[in-house]
Amino acid sequence: MRGYGQPSRFEDPVKRVVGQPYRAVSPGTGTSRTPLQSLNGTITPNGLHFERHHNGVPDIDPAQHRLLIHGMVGRPIKLAVDDLLRYPMVTRTIFIECAGNSGANTLMKPPQTSAGVLHGLVSNSEWTGVPLAVLLNEARIDPKATWLLAEGADAVAMSRSIPVQKAFDDVILALYQNGERIRPEQGYPMRLVLPGYEGSMSVKWLRRLKATHEPTHTKDETSKYSDLQRDGKARQFTFLMEVKSLITHPSGGMSMRRSGQYEISGLAWSGAGRIARVEISTDGGVTWNEAELQTPVLPKSVTRFRAPWKWDGAIAYLQSRATDEGGNVQPAREKWTARFSPAHRYHNNMIQTWAIGTDGSVTNVFG
Ligand SMILES: Nc1nc2c(c(=O)[nH]1)N[C@H]1C(S)=C(S)[C@@H](COP(=O)(O)O)O[C@H]1N2
Ligand SMILES: [Mo]
Secondary structure, three states: OOOOOOOOHHHOOOOOEEEOOOOOOOOOOEEEEOOHHHOOOOOOOHHHOOEEEOOOOOOOOOOOOEEEEEEOEOOOEEEEHHHHOOOOOEEEEEEEEOOOOOHHHHOOOOOOOOHHHHHOOEEEEEEEEEEHHHHHHHOOEOOOOOEEEEEEOOOOOOEEEEEHHHHHHHOEEEEEEOOEEOOHHHOOOOEEEOOOEOHHHOOOOEEEEEEEOOOOOOHHHOOOOOEEEOOOOEEOOOOEOOOEEEEEEOOOOOEOOOOEEEEEEEEEEOOOOOEEEEEEEOEOOOOOEEOEEOOOOOOOOOEEEEEEEEEOOOOEEEEEEEEEOOOOEOOOHHHHHHHEOOOOOOOOOOOOEEEEOOOOEEEEEOO
16 A cells, blocks of 8 residues: 555556757756557546646745736735635636647658657646636726736746636636646646647746736747748737647557557547547548547547547558537648648647558558
């Protein structure tokens, strides 16, 4: 018996893949990616939730931490963690996806790696916390305030502008992740969760919310997280993570031992709501068949899909194509690339193609 359990020692290889591209000069900057190909179901275990830190993980004593709500409010308030734990809470299962997820697939050549390394900047958790609307009402936010500045307590003071309308709609000030208090890497002792919006807006280690009448144009929404268009202009505040899916079994780097019966399975999600349909192609998009969606299908959450497949041992090209309840369809590669500058990397939701070789190898190809 032990106070806090760990996975079996035989599962030791199942780990996040850590990337610190500027390690020598800025060791706190980087990502660790969820090993999507090793998981099943829909919930990401807390120790495998992806991480994106712009400068490290602060070690915050919850007894010292305060959240300030100020700016265009009638009554500025400062809240301790203990105060917040007494508020009425809500629980929702929500995906968080980094706008940079799947960025490597926008390059000229398909990188040969796993589903997790390619697409593992998305995770799905049950978040519990206080609806932000409750706190904004308590601070008597000015009806003329249309934006909020959200600021983290990390070394870079990550800051994003959030429309007040979104805050009143469904934003959660989360204190719990899959039942336990949020992990330090996910924002302990508190973070914002903005359902369906790009991950960078779900500010971790939240210490300040300032009500304003316009966006603040912080460094984190001007130098980064804007979308370069074909005409060279960049669009700001492209919040929504659009409809997307990918097959995780089989996926890059795996090998199919023999021909015969398999289950194709993967994940689908949309920032716009529920997944309505996932279609599977095994011939590179010539013919499509509908996959089964695992219930419950929750809005702005990850849905698992499954489809039986008999592999005859010949070359095959596996694709999944998701449609959400708003009728938005996941784009093919040509459609996505036509929309953006060739230098653009964010918000890649294009269809993923896995090629199955006659030797059973699974590789990443641009379909
Ligand atoms: N304070 C703070 N909040 C932050 C970040 C950060 O570096 N500092 N990274 C953002 C980015 S870019 C993403 S994608 C998500 C990642 O959340 P996670 O690390 O819990 O997966 O947190 C966001 N919130
Ligand atoms: Mo991100």
